[in-house]
Amino acid sequence: MRLIKRVDVPTFDVFMTSVRAELNEAVEQLELHFDELIDQARERLGDLFDPADYDMNLHRLFGIEWDYPSCNPPEYLLQVSPQLYYSECSRVQRRFDEAVKLAEQAFADELEQLVTHLGERLRGDGDGSPKVFRDSAVTNLAEFLDRFQRLNIRSDDQLDRLVADARRIVGGVVPQQLREQSELRQRVATELSRVEASLEGWMTERPRRSILRRSR
Incomplete structure (x- = not known):
């Protein structure tokens, strides 16, 4: 299960339908x-x-399927078997909790990659000389931070703080400033290193989701 905003469902459905059509054509x-x-x-x-x-x-070997499961168990279960109804409520809640954790992990992985990449470019080589970096090293991080804010999961305070720290560090900074202003480049690199270290700690403390393959 993955989380998606309701307003994005129509766009997602059109996209997935087009992908499935492309796959079917490739199979043919x-x-x-x-x-x-x-x-x-x-x-x-x-x-x-x-x-x-x-x-x-x-x-039979290639296919893409998706659906939009209900967030609540059917109401008739409450009349038939209250115990079963509340058991289903717990099961649905666990699935959504897992989806939230997967979303958090995906965000953290992407943030770590973007922060690490930009930090390495800004810190430069061992002799202190700056490395060449593309504008995308900065703009990709800024776009990620905007996307994180739009999705607004807000399920982990520490991850939210790390994203806020990254936003504060690169907010309003344009790539050319980092190329021309050595003090700014050094300050941003140092602060990003702290975010990177905190992210590593956050990811180490959280157990990775284990994937169990069910026997068919």
Whole structure:
């Protein structure tokens, strides 16, 4: 499960529909050449070739599905079995809690990458000479901070503070200023290093989500 704002659902649905159409078209193109690919594999593998390794129903192998699950269990369960109803309420809540944690982790991973990249460019080489950096090193971080604010998860105070710190550090700063003003560049690099260290601590304290593969 992933979180999405209600206002973004129509756009998301159009996007996913177009992606599924592209995938179906790609599968159809693969089907046109699949026999040829199998013949090449037979010739290349010799005695090791096994036709059972090649499923001829390609549409069964490739697909994209999505849905919009209800946030609440059906009301009739409350009449049929209150215990089952409240059990379902707990299950739905756990799923949403997990979705929030996944969103937090994704945000933290992206923030760490952006902060680390910009910090490395600003700190420069070992001799103190600045490294060349593109405007995108700054603008990508600024765009991320705006996106984080729009989604407004607000489920982890420490992560919110780290994002606020990063916003304060780079807010109003343009790339050319960082190239021309060494004191500003050094100050931003130093403060970003603190954010980076705090992010590493935050991510270390939070256990990574374990992925369990269910047997079919």
